[in-house]
Amino acid sequence: MKNVRLALAGALLGATALAAPAQADVKIGLLGGVSGPIAAMAPAMIDSAQLAIQQVNDQGGILNGEKLVPVVGDSACNPQNATDAATKAVNIEGVIAIVGPHCSGAVLAAANSVAVPAGVVIITPSGTSPEISKLDDKDLVFRTVPSDDFQGRALARTLLERGTNKVAVAYLNNDYGKGLAEAFKVEFEDKGGEIAGFAAHEEGKASYRSDLAELADGGADTLVIFDYGDGAGLTMLRQALENGFFENFVGGDGMKSDAPIKELGAENLTTFTASSPVGAQSEALEVFNEAFKGVGGDPDAIFVTTSYDAAFLAALAIEKAGGDKAKVAEALRSVSDGKGETILPGEWQKAKELIAAGTDIDYKGAAGDHDFDELGDVPGVYALFKVQDGAFVVDTEMK
Amino acid sequence: MEWIGLLNYAVFMAIFICIYGLLALGLNIQWGFSGLFNAGIAGFFAVGAYTSAILTTPEADGRIGGFDMPVPVGWAGAMLLAAAIAWPIGKICLRFRSDYLAIASIGVAEIIRLVIKSEDWLTNSARGVTNIPRPFGDLPYAQSQLAYLALVGGVLFVAYLLVERQIAAPWGRMMRAIRDNELAARAMGKDVPFRRLEAFVFGAALMGLGGALFAHLNRAITPEAIDPMVATFLVWIMLILGGSGNNRGAILGVAVVWVIWSFSEILTDQFPPEIAIKAKYIRIFLIGLMLQLVLRFRPEGILPEPQRGVSGKKDS
CATH class of the missing domain: 3.40.50.2300 (Response regulator)
Known part of the structure; x- marks a missing residue:
């Protein structure tokens, strides 16, 4: 029995040592139902979120020119895998914000058991259940898709x-x-x-x-x-x-x-x-459509606009918060409160300069304006x- | 800092291993010691999770309860109701032989899942039950996780001791006799149907408890959690891999599967993102491969069932 315990502990430690992260980039979690019932929808959603991250990196990076690195986790559309993926992203990868998970049950579990206690902002692009609004979330749970x-x-x-x-x-x-x-x-x-x-x-x-x-x-x-x-x-x-x-x-x-x-x-x-x-401003949607087609994506696929917006908003909020995890939620509200200079999808450089100059900005996304209400919901x-x-x-x- | 993160993750995995350990122990009583092919673990897991959720949540609109009871009451209720539901099911289904029982139990688990998914008044249907209190949930993240681990670890340990004791007792010997030779056991005057029912109900209660612990960990339970893939077949793989008929093997199997599942993802994440997303499927492949290898080269599992009393001396 003792041997078994030792072997187990050894296996755990050995595997964790292998997995130690190597670089000090700014990390953001992309949790999605890569396997499981929505496996057909998830790749396009993750691709569009990665487009936002790519734009950030192409236009000068985040904070002091650091790279924004996506950490893709498989939430498999069920709470078991979602909590696992979220715990991994928060603790091992040290993500500053999470985009996802995709399914409502997965969002509830990941938010309750990991993100909220650990103080990490979570923005779901497709969790539409009204239960998400009711979460006791310390203002950390947001969504770019309207509640059903x-x-x-x-x-x-x-x-x-x-x-x-x-x-x-x-x-x-x-x-x-x-x-x-x-x-x-x-x-x-x-x-x-x-x-x-x-x-x-x-x-x-x-x-x-x-x-x-x-x-x-x-x-x-x-x-x-x-x-x-x-x-x-x-x-x-x-x-x-x-x-x-x-x-x-x-x-x-x-x-x-x-x-x-x-x-x-x-x-x-x-x-x-x-x-x-x-999108309230159809211009924002067109900008996104062009950009997403440019990387070989299908802009009409379901939830790609909300995924893109969630990732771009997360990046803006991290920039605004100066990389401070505790201020991301507050910053997220301020970059999308309907007041300030308008930022369209892909306008990272402009946003970065405005934030540096201390000007208030307002992101108008591909899927809508995303003026979050007090529950972190968007009206749509x-x-x-x-x-x-x-x-x-x-x-x-x-x- | 990084080590703290890794420790946090290890704590989380340990919590999951304890919860699934309870499911595997429950299945071990049914399959490992009594030879009952129960393919409806998800059903009892769900009954336990929802019972405890409904008993302990504050009053909610649109569904039964919540009754705002203390958490231990919820857990006890989860075990009782899972057992109570297992009783009539066992009464009817246990007359089937192994493979028929498997089919019947899958059916029952699906019925439970669909009822939970559809009945608003009972379980809030597809939206699930939220606001479930979590013991030590008000502590900061790391402490709260550790405290919960201590709690579920304690529960698993107690369950393990009780099951071990029961299996070492004459009752366990009788169950193995029934499993290995039903006719002989009947000829010895054992009430086979009743004993099987006992094992079925006992195992189901442990599964219900596992479900309750899971619901409180996430503070929410939704029908997505009772998918047969993650709540039935995964447990079977764990038990077969670890060694059915051996309680330590059952728990070890759980640990091995979760470790493969988790750490293969960490490894595949080192690839560039485009490959990393596709590489996630390798996890499912790896677990399948592991199962194949174990079945081929060590069909009795990593820790096989101890041969009690074969030489007359080694018996414990």
């Missing part, structure tokens, strides 16, 4: 304004789908709409015809789908079109994916609209998109 509450409510109001008073709602049974659907339902019914069908579905099934038939029984001709356009949402949309269960289709931001257009054809999607966050600006000439174009602004 905002989008669901905004979509409900927009549909009612457009004269759609009766809908059926199908949502993916996870925190994303559920959060959107619940918020949508509350607002829609409050404002006098009628929900004629409301049902969760599991992902990855071959057929959703029975779910659709049940939803269609309520008599609504509009189906609202809160799901992912390259997953079950696509199957659902296809089967609903094939069997004529509904006439109009409305999706959340997860549905605004190229997959339905490619798979189903734009000509079949004339009655399909999807809500999605848009949405538009309803329709399909035209094989691509999504803005149909209506949403309020």
Whole structure:
């Protein structure tokens, strides 16, 4: 027994010694679901965050010309791996701020058990659960993606304004789908709409015809789908079109994916609209799109804009805080509070000079202005998109 | 400074090893000593985690409770409810032989997972339960981690001692007899179904306790944590690797798997980022490879089950 303990301790120490970090760069953690259920989405999100870091390094580096180094951790979309990755990033790599994790459950665990107690700012680009707002986070947890509450409510109001008073709602049974659907339902019914069908579905099934038939029984001709356009949402949309269960289709931001257009054809999607966050200054979005295309990325991939913004904001905050971990949260609020000189995506050099001169700056990101409220949430600006000439174009602004 | 960071990380890993150690001990009682192929560990883990979460959180809207009880009550409740749920499941499923039991238990665990994921009034469904109090959670980071480690380490140690004692007792001998030759055991007048049920319930209680310790560590529990991959099959790999039928082997297996899992990532992170992201999959490969090697060259696990009473003298 003693030998076992010794061997174990030896293995631990040996392995830790191997892993000692070598350089004194400024490190920032990028935690994402590299393996696990969102493995298909994660690489693009991490790439866009790395684009921000690359821009920082290309334009003079951070603080006194030091390099900003990303530490990629695999949070695998579950709390076990997320806490492991976050603990590693904070303790072994000594990161100053964390971008990620990607899934809400992973964010809750990583924030509660590591980031908040250790005083490290955590900015998630895709954790949309309203529970994240409720965290007792000492003002260390932020997000660049709006809480599902905002989008669901905004979509409900927009549909009612457009004269759609009766809908059926199908949502993916996870925190994303559920959060959107619940918020949508509350607002829609409050404002006098009628929900004629409301049902969760599991992902990855071959057929959703029975779910659709049940939803269609309520008599609504509009189906609202809160799901992912390259997953079950696509199957659902296809089967609903094939069997004529509904006439109009409305999706959340997860549905605004190229997959339905490619798979189903734009000509079949004339009655399909999807809500999605848009940058308040579309100029910022264009700048980002160009830059991301330049490094071979797909700017329409889901959550790439929020990931980019999270990483760029983290860099700005570190610069503003002078590299002091304890001041990053405060600095993060001050670089994006809607006051000061406007900074667009990629304008690192300009931002750096302004910060050095003591001028107040305000980052306008690709995914929105990111004026954090007291909970570290962003309100988000949405538009309803329709399909035209094989691509999504803005149909209506949403309020 | 760096050494402090490394120590902090080692403490964190030790906490995880203790929590998964409880799961592996529970499985060892079921599989290692009693031959019950339980593939539904995640289900009991989840019951324990959510029970303790609901019992100890402050009052919350939209779901049952919280009842704001002290943490030890939550942990006891987690064990009791996991055991209580294991009882009817065992009553029905334990009549199946090994492989059928595996299928039935996967099914039960999936049912539990889907109920937890879907029932708002009970578990706040997909959003999970937050605001779970953590013992010593108000201390600064490093101290709080150390205190929690002491706590879970103590719990694991006590559980280990109790299980060892039970296995060394006549009860343990009887369970091994049932495992190795059910007919002979029955001919000796042992009530086989009842004894198996005992082992199943006992193991499930430990799994429930592991779940509770995990929920309090993270101050939150969400359905993502009860994914069968990380909460069932990983535990199986740990037990088979370490040596089923040996409690020290079970805990060692947990340590080996976590160490491979964690430190292979630290090593792959030394590559440039583009490769490092892809290289993360090597971790899954390494654990699979390790399992293959152990099964090929040491099928009884790293620390095999002690051969009790073979020579008549070596028995403990």
